[in-house]
Amino acid sequence: MHFELSNVSQRYGDQAVLHDVSFTLGEGNIGCLLGPSGSGKTTVLRCIAGFEPVSAGSIHIGGKGLSEPGRTVPPESRGVGMVFQDYALFPHLSVVDNVAFGLGALDAAARSDRVTELLTLVGLEDLAARFPHELSGGQQQRIAIARAVAPRPAVLLLDEPFSNLDVSLRERLGSELRDILKKLSMTALLVTHDQHEAFTMADEVGVIDDGVLQQWGTPWSLYHCPANRFVAGFVGRGGWLTGTVSAVDEVTTPVASLKGSLVHDLPVGSEVDVLLRPDDVVIDPAGAVKATVTRRAFFGADVLYTLRFSGGETALSLMPSHHDHATGETVPVRFDTRHIVAFKSQSR
Amino acid sequence: MASMRRSLRSAGGGPWTALAVAIAVPTLLPLLVIAGSFSDIDPAFWSHLRQYVLVPVVENSLWLVAGVAVLATALGTTLAWLTAACEFPGRRVFQWALLLPMAMPGYVTAFVAIGTLEYAGPVQTALRELAGGEIWFPAIRSRGGVIAVMSLALYPYVYLLARNAFLTQGREALEAAQVLGMNRRRGFFRVALPMARPWIAAGAMLVVMETLADFGTVAAFNYDTFTTAIYETWFGEQSVNSALQLSACLLAVVLLAAVAERRLRGGRAFTGGKAGGRRIVLGRGRWAAAVLAGTVLTLGFVAPFVQLVLWSAQTWSEEFSSRYLGFAGHSLLLAGSAALLVTTVALLLGYARRNASGGPANILASLATRIATLGYALPGTVLAVGIFAPLAALNGLLNTAARAVTGTDPGWLVQATLATMLIAYAVRFLAVAHAPVDSNLLRITEDIDRASKSLGVAGWSMLRRVHAPMLRGGLATALVLVFVDVMKEMPITLMTRPFGWQTLATRVFEMTSEGLWERAALPAIAIVLVGLVPVILISRRTTNAF
Numbered sequence: 001m002h003f004e005l006s007n008v009s010q011r012y013g014d015q016a017v018l019h020d021v022s023f024t025l026g027e028g029n030i031g032c033l034l035g036p037s038g039s040g041k042t043t044v045l046r047c048i049a050g051f052e053p054v055s056a057g058s059i060h061i062g063g064k065g066l067s068e069p070g071r072t073v074p075p076e077s078r079g080v081g082m083v084f085q086d087y088a089l090f091p092h093l094s095v096v097d098n099v100a101f102g103l104g105a106l107d108a109a110a111r112s113d114r115v116t117e118l119l120t121l122v123g124l125e126d127l128a129a130r131f132p133h134e135l136s137g138g139q140q141q142r143i144a145i146a147r148a149v150a151p152r153p154a155v156l157l158l159d160e161p162f163s164n165l166d167v168s169l170r171e172r173l174g175s176e177l178r179d180i181l182k183k184l185s186m187t188a189l190l191v192t193h194d195q196h197e198a199f200t201m202a203d204e205v206g207v208i209d210d211g212v213l214q215q216w217g218t219p220w221s222l223y224h225c226p227a228n229r230f231v232a233g234f235v236g237r238g239g240w241l242t243g244t245v246s247a248v249d250e251v252t253t254p255v256a257s258l259k260g261s262l263v264h265d266l267p268v269g270s271e272v273d274v275l276l277r278p279d280d281v282v283i284d285p286a287g288a289v290k291a292t293v294t295r296r297a298f299f300g301a302d303v304l305y306t307l308r309f310s311g312g313e314t315a316l317s318l319m320p321s322h323h324d325h326a327t328g329e330t331v332p333v334r335f336d337t338r339h340i341v342a343f344k345s346q347s348r
Numbered sequence: 349m350a351s352m353r354r355s356l357r358s359a360g361g362g363p364w365t366a367l368a369v370a371i372a373v374p375t376l377l378p379l380l381v382i383a384g385s386f387s388d389i390d391p392a393f394w395s396h397l398r399q400y401v402l403v404p405v406v407e408n409s410l411w412l413v414a415g416v417a418v419l420a421t422a423l424g425t426t427l428a429w430l431t432a433a434c435e436f437p438g439r440r441v442f443q444w445a446l447l448l449p450m451a452m453p454g455y456v457t458a459f460v461a462i463g464t465l466e467y468a469g470p471v472q473t474a475l476r477e478l479a480g481g482e483i484w485f486p487a488i489r490s491r492g493g494v495i496a497v498m499s500l501a502l503y504p505y506v507y508l509l510a511r512n513a514f515l516t517q518g519r520e521a522l523e524a525a526q527v528l529g530m531n532r533r534r535g536f537f538r539v540a541l542p543m544a545r546p547w548i549a550a551g552a553m554l555v556v557m558e559t560l561a562d563f564g565t566v567a568a569f570n571y572d573t574f575t576t577a578i579y580e581t582w583f584g585e586q587s588v589n590s591a592l593q594l595s596a597c598l599l600a601v602v603l604l605a606a607v608a609e610r611r612l613r614g615g616r617a618f619t620g621g622k623a624g625g626r627r628i629v630l631g632r633g634r635w636a637a638a639v640l641a642g643t644v645l646t647l648g649f650v651a652p653f654v655q656l657v658l659w660s661a662q663t664w665s666e667e668f669s670s671r672y673l674g675f676a677g678h679s680l681l682l683a684g685s686a687a688l689l690v691t692t693v694a695l696l697l698g699y700a701r702r703n704a705s706g707g708p709a710n711i712l713a714s715l716a717t718r719i720a721t722l723g724y725a726l727p728g729t730v731l732a733v734g735i736f737a738p739l740a741a742l743n744g745l746l747n748t749a750a751r752a753v754t755g756t757d758p759g760w761l762v763q764a765t766l767a768t769m770l771i772a773y774a775v776r777f778l779a780v781a782h783a784p785v786d787s788n789l790l791r792i793t794e795d796i797d798r799a800s801k802s803l804g805v806a807g808w809s810m811l812r813r814v815h816a817p818m819l820r821g822g823l824a825t826a827l828v829l830v831f832v833d834v835m836k837e838m839p840i841t842l843m844t845r846p847f848g849w850q851t852l853a854t855r856v857f858e859m860t861s862e863g864l865w866e867r868a869a870l871p872a873i874a875i876v877l878v879g880l881v882p883v884i885l886i887s888r889r890t891t892n893a894f
Contacts, residue, residue, distance in 0.1 A: 049802055075801035082802040088795035092817040101813075102803030151803060 002027035002187055003155055008057035008067075010043055016211060017043050020057070023206055023216045025155075028185045030178065032202035034195055036234070040211040041191045045157050048189070049082050050075040061154050081153030085160045087144040089132040095119070095143055096128045102151040118146040121180060137165050138173055145177065149184060156181070158190035162197055174200040195235055207231045225263045226275070229343055237304075238277045239315040242345060245270045251340055255309045256289050260337040272342040278304060278318035280337050283325065287332035291315075293325050307333065365709045368700035368716035371693055375723045375775050378734020382599065385592035393590055401577050402597075408491075409560070409573045409601065415495035416502060416559045421552045423499060424506025425544075427641060429536065432514035435627040436634035442641040443511075444887035447504050449648035451879035453836045454501040455564025455856065456872045460652040461497050462488055462568060463659075463865030494569045500648040501565070502558055506551035508886070513544035553609040560602055561727035563839035564853075568860050574598040575839065578729040582843065588737050595730040602725055653876065659869030667870045675871060679835055679851040682766070686773040687831040693774055694781035694826055695819070698789040717782075724779035728772075728839035735772045736764075736844055764846050772840045777833050781826035788822030828882050835878050 003025040010018040018040050025031040033041040046052045048059055050072055059067040061080070066073045089098050096115055103111045119125040122142040132140060141161060148156055161177065162170040178201050181188050192198055198205050199219045206216040207230070215227040226232035243253035245266050251258045251274050258274060266272060283305070291307035294314070298321065305317045305325065317333070325331055430436065431443040449457075465471050465488040472485050487493065541548075563575040574594060582591040630637055660667075697717055704713035723731065743761065751757050792815055800810045838853045845854065852871040859868035 049798070051798055051801075074806065075798065076804045076806040078802075080802060082798065084795040084799055086793070086795055088793065088799040090796065090799075090814060090818070091791065092820075101800070101805065104804070147799075147803070153802075 002029075002062060003189075004060045005044070005048070006058050006060070008044070008047060008054050008059065010040075010047055010052060010211075011055045018047070019211045021208070021211075021213045022057070023213060025187060025189060025204065027187055028182075029187060029203045030181055030201055031189045032198040032205045033189065033191045033208050034198040034205050034235075035193065035208035037193055039208045041193075041208050042159060043211075044208070045082075045159055045189070045191050048155070049080050049157055050078045079151075079154045081148035081151065081156040083141070083144045083148050083156070083158040083161055085163055087132075087140045087164070089140060089144060089147070091132055093131075094128070095124065095130050095132070095135070098132065098143060099146045099150050101147060105151075114150055115146075118150055121183065122146050138169055141165065141173065145180065149186060154187065156186050156188040158188060160192055161190055162192070162194070170194075170197065171200065177201065207234060209234070223277070224339055224341070226341060229273075232275050232341060232343075236277060237316055238275050239313075241274045241276060241313055241315070243272055243274050243342075245272055245342070249340075251342055253313075254311045255313055255315075256335055258335050258337045258340055260340040263339050263341050264343070266342060266344065271345040273345050275341040275343075276315050276335075276337075278316040280335060281307065281315045281317035282334045282336050283317055283319055283323055283331045284334040285332055287334035289333045289335075290330055291333045293327050293329050293331060296325070296327055305331075307331070362709070364700040364703040365713045365716070368697060368704065368713040368720070371697050371700070371778075372716040372719040374735070374771055375720050375726075375778075377738060378726070378731055378775070379599075381734050381738050382592050382596050382730070385589050385596065388589055389593070390587070390590065393585075393587060394593075397581075397590065397594075401572075405572055405574055405577050408571060411491055412494060412498070412566070412571070412573060413556055413559050413605075415491070416498045417552055417556050419495060419499035420503040420555045421506050421548065423503040423644060424508075424551060425510045425541075425548055427503070427644065428507050428510035428514055429540070430637045430641065432511045433540070433628055434634075434637065435629045436637040436641075438638050438641065442638075442645065445645055445649075446507055446641060447883050447887045448645065448880075449501055450504045450886075451876055451883045452501060452649055452652060453564065453838075453875060453879070454498055454558075454562055455568055455838060455860065456656070456876060457501050457648070457652050458494075458497050458565045458568040459856070459860045459865050459868055459872070460655050461493070464651075464655055489569055489571075491571070494566060494571045497569075498559060498562065498565055500644070502555045503644070503648075505554040505558070506548060509547040509551035509554075510544055513547035514540060549609055553605065556605045556609075557602065557725060560598065560605065561729075563727075563729055563842075564857065564860075567857065574601070575727055575729040578733060579839065579843065582729075582733060588733070588740070591733045592737060595733050598727060598730055602727070606725070653873075656869045656873045656876065659866040660873050663866050663870060667867060672870065675850050675852050675855045676874060678849065679853065679874075682769065682773075682841070682851060683831045683834040685766075686770055686777070686834040687827045689770055690774050690777050690781045690830045691785065691823055691826040694778060694785045695823070697778070697782060698786045701786075702789055721779035721782050723775035724777070726776065728776060728837065729843065731772055731776055732840045732843035735768065735775070739768055764844060766846070768844045769841065772844055773830075773834055773837070776837070776840060777830045780829045780833055784822040784825040784829070785819065786822075788819045792818050825885075828885070832879050832882050835875055 005024075006022050008018055008021045009016065021044060023031070033044055035041045043052060047054055047067060050067065053069070053072045054067045055069055057068070058065055061078075065071075066078050066080075090101065093101065096119075099115045099118055100111050103114060106114065115128075116125065119128055122145060124139060124142055124146075127135065127139065127143075132143070135143065141164070145156075145158075145161075162173065165173060174197055190197075190201060202219065204217065205219055205222055207214045207222060209230050215222060215231045217225075222231060222235045226235060232238065241253040241255060243251045243258070245262070245268050246252040246257065247268060249259060249261055251262075251272060253274060289309065291309050293305050294308050295306035297304045301321055302318050303321045303323070303325075305319065306314060307317055308314050427442075427446055431439055431446065463469055465485075467485075472483070475483050475485065561575065562573075563579065566573045567576055567579075574597065578591050578594045578598070581587050581594055697720055701710075701713045701717050704710045726734075747757060796814065796818075797810065800806065800814045805813055836853065838857055841851055842854055842857060845851070850858075852875055855871040856868045856875070859865070859871075
């Protein structure tokens with residue numbers, strides 16, 4: 001494995017910030033740590049960069065041990081690149097000099113080749129002579145990336161790379177950034193609180209909360225097979241129904257019986273809460289259950305309906321927008337559950 | 349290894365905090381000495397003082413402060429509004445030229461005004477010739493004269509800050525007022541002026557501080573205030589303790605003024621908006637505006653400067669001598685070494701605050717920074733007495749001890765050396781150097797450091813390649829400002845210099861106190877020319893901004 005955190009813990013004084021965090025990231029893969037603010041995700045990044053020591057566990061990159069309790073290779077010797085939230089471009093240096101800053105080991109010709117190559121890659125070769133304050137936010141970000149990858153670090157770390165940009169820019173720059181990193185075959189780890197960013201950018205995502213890594217996996221598995229209630233609630237939208245496991249592949253709820261394989265094994269007869277994703281709930285003339293539309297949110301291609309069933313339970317349904325239903329309308333509903341995400345009921 | 353580095357880093361708060369505290373000591377020491385001086389009160393001297401000195405001094409000081417504060421604030425605010433928001437003939441030139449009086453120390457404007465306007469001066473002589481007999485002319489050596497001269501020298505502080513306020517508050521607020529039915533005049537008084545109040549109050553505060561601290565101007569006018577009383581008590585009566593006690597009185601007034609400014613500023617915060625919008629094109633008032641700006645500029649800078657040039661030309665053959673070059677050399681030596689020393693100390697203080705690791709160490713370092721930069725509020729005369737007195741006491745102890753050991757008096761002299769002068773300058777001007785250096789240091793964020801380290805550049809190499817270039821502008825500003833302030837400085841230089849040591853400023857004082865105005869011109873003009881450098885830098889910056 002190219003990049004590995006094993007059982008990393010970190011504490012400030014007697015306050016634990018990270019608890020037993022482990023994950024691996026393969027060479028050339030893009031990973032993402034997703035979590036609410038204060039979850040400890042930035043601390044993970046700072047530990048990897050060597051700005052913080054670890055109080056337990058170890059960090060290895062390319063088989064080389066970089067951090068363990070009592071030993072932290074200093075940031076300047078770790079071969080780890082970093083893109084900062086505010087970019088931290090050097091205001092007194094031009095774009096070229098910023099990108100060339102970490103290339104002291106190369107001779108002048110090789111340095112200038114490398115800078116040109118990177119500026120071309122990020123599409124800013126025309127701005128070489130500019131200074132940071134003359135660039136837009138998106139351009140500053142790309143220069144910060146070029147500067148960080150110029151010395152060919154083994155891993156690139158990105159701290160909330162899009163938080164300083166307009167919402168409208170984020171999505172486009174996200175895919176662009178992914179293309180750039182893939183072209184460079186760069187192993188990268190970014191940190192964000194925005195799941196759309198995480199899903200657009202990353203091959204693998206870790207959800208972190210309260211210093212604990214809740215789940216590490218592909219975006220698909222986080223969405224469809226959340227390991228616990230926190231991940232289920234934090235990633236994607238959904239509603240909950242209470243029910244009983246009535247067979248190995250069936251949960252009976254007051255609204256309907258749901259068929260599908262249980263993601264987490266639970267004995268028959270267990271009282272459970274079932275997660276219904278908006279794409280599990282389909283408005284269909286063939287549906288056997290009746291529901292009332294209480295709210296609709298129009299997203300262009302799709303419409304997100306909030307439905308209420310006769311027993312007062314609610315669910316979300318995401319439908320292509322040519323299914324046009326008004327609030328107050330009664331619609332037939334069918335459940336399309338291939339996997340059932342159910343957790344042992346907390347109330348009983 | 350890392351844990352060692354970490355424990356070093358957390359312990360690193362220690363030495364840095366200790367450094368910050370050490371830098372604050374020379375500021376704290378004179379304050380403590382002054383406060384401690386009341387343990388020994390000479391009743392006979394104080395009854396004399398109260399009767400013949402304190403009453404006129406307090407009355408004079410209050411009139412002066414009130415008069416200068418009102419006149420300088422009115423001039424500064426009016427001119428700021430005219431150049432910031434209105435259009436009138438010559439506005440483009442006036443907007444930077446109105447800063448030029450900053451280069452003219454009050455004591456220079458003062459002796460030029462007296463020399464030109466007194467009974468035997470060229471103006472009255474010419475008027476008498478025209479009239480063919482005696483004429484009435486207002487006495488220049490009067491309370492009104494000092495107030496006028498000092499206001500002309502100090503209004504640029506208010507002008508600079510108020511203009512900045514008017515420019516940044518944006519015309520939008522004023523336009524909103526107009527939409528709501530206010531005409532421009534009411535808009536100015538109801539919107540623009542209240543919004544600029546914190547800046548104007550800050551400018552007025554600077555004016556009051558400078559007025560209270562002034563020595564050279566009032567000395568030229570023979571107008572007795574606290575500073576001249578301290579000087580007289582120090583040199584005339586040779587009474588150190590009484591000089592310290594008078595200093596305490598002056599400090600109390602300074603403190604009172606600082607509290608008053610807080611009150612005046614009210615709960616308002618400094619706010620800013622985007623500059624822009626159309627200027628108000630004045631009607632017939634545009635000529636009045638041009639005349640006002642032109643008169644202030646002429647009286648505050650052009651006329652005194654021309655007079656200095658004329659007198660310098662008259663006296664050039666006798667005055668431009670090796671002695672003159674000696675004064676100039678001393679001034680350059682003092683100003684140069686003070687600039688280097690004070691800027692270095694400011695840099696160390698900035699790093700101390702930056703590196704003092706969190707918690708109590710950080711709070712202590714911030715407190716030390718506050719105290720160390722307090723010196724700018726201490727009038728030069730107060731500072732000179734407060735630093736000289738303990739050093740003289742130390743000198744006495746050292747000599748006594750040496751005599752006890754060797755049997756002979758070594759005649760050491762600790763006080764009245766260049767080192768004493770430099771310490772006093774450092775205390776007085778540390779704030780001047782600290783502001784630009786620290787604002788640059790704040791730009792070097794922790795992320796900038798981390799970015800550098802993650803690119804393999806750390807330690808000295810990071811200081812050289814990242815910190816030094818980012819600090820260059822602030823260091824240059826600090827050097828220039830301290831250099832010029834020391835060139836102009838009069839009371840500290842006068843009171844702590846080695847015996848018989850002359851600089852350009854003390855030469856001006858000497859010639860002025862003997863009424864030899866023409867002979868004071870040549871040293872004065874050198875001070876003015878050097879003083880133009882920062883004024884041009886500031887005016888370029890403010891003009892480029894708009």
